[in-house]
């Protein structure tokens with residue numbers, strides 16, 4: 411069983427319990443459900459930097475990255491640093507995140523927020539909207555073609571942008587859907603956690619130009635970004651490189667200001 415299989419099995423149980431606690435019809439009554447969302451894809455297209463800074467306390471590959479920092483300090487720091495968007499990992503069990511982190515971010519910042527979660531049920535898309543997300547992540551490795559189609563359609567009907575994550579060419583075919591705004595190439599293999607930036611470079615030529623291209627994971631140098639830009643990437647998802655430092659907002663500021 412790979413870690414991804416483990417996460418999916420856990421998510422199925424987690425979502426079943428959540429549906430009992432707060433049914434979809436209640437989520438639809440949350441005040442933020444009516445919030446006007448901001449398009450991450452649009453902002454990335456007009457940004458010259460394109461950094462999506464991620465809040466991530468832990469990960470299955472590295473265990474603790476930063477358990478001390480308060481999320482509101484991190485996210486306001488990210489916004490002040492000039493990040494184009496913020497990614498919030500809401501998974502508690504493997505990444506130490508929460509929906510509370512999403513609420514805090516919504517309250518304290520005004521740039522687009524990506525909810526980073528292992529989405530395996532439409533319920534989580536309603537939940538993302540109810541807790542203030544502007545965009546969601548769908549992972550091709552976790553979902554069938556039919557699910558990807560259905561979930562991206564639902565997200566768009568709620569005005570949420572869709573970032574669809576792929577790691578290999580076979581996953582791209584089922585990901586070229588009308589309701590997908592951005593295609594993210596994860597440089598990290600979720601099966602063995604190995605990171606290779608060449609994954610983005612290799613897959614870039616196969617991604618049609620009508621999708622905003624995002625490169626995810628393992629980015630720690632500005633020259634990597636300049637290089638990826640020549641392959642058509644406009645978004646760069648960075649977590650650990652900022653989170654592992656004492657002051658993630660300050661690290662993001664140093665990084666972005668020297669781009």
Ligand SMILES: O=P(O)(O)OC[C@@H](O)[C@@H](O)c1c[nH]c2ccccc12
Pocket residue numbers: 464466526527528575596626627628629647648649650651
């Ligand atoms: O911390 P990094 O190496 O900068 O990576 C950030 C982000 O890309 C990574 O957290 C991520 C990419 N896709 C995911 C899917 C689920 C959980 C996490 C992720």
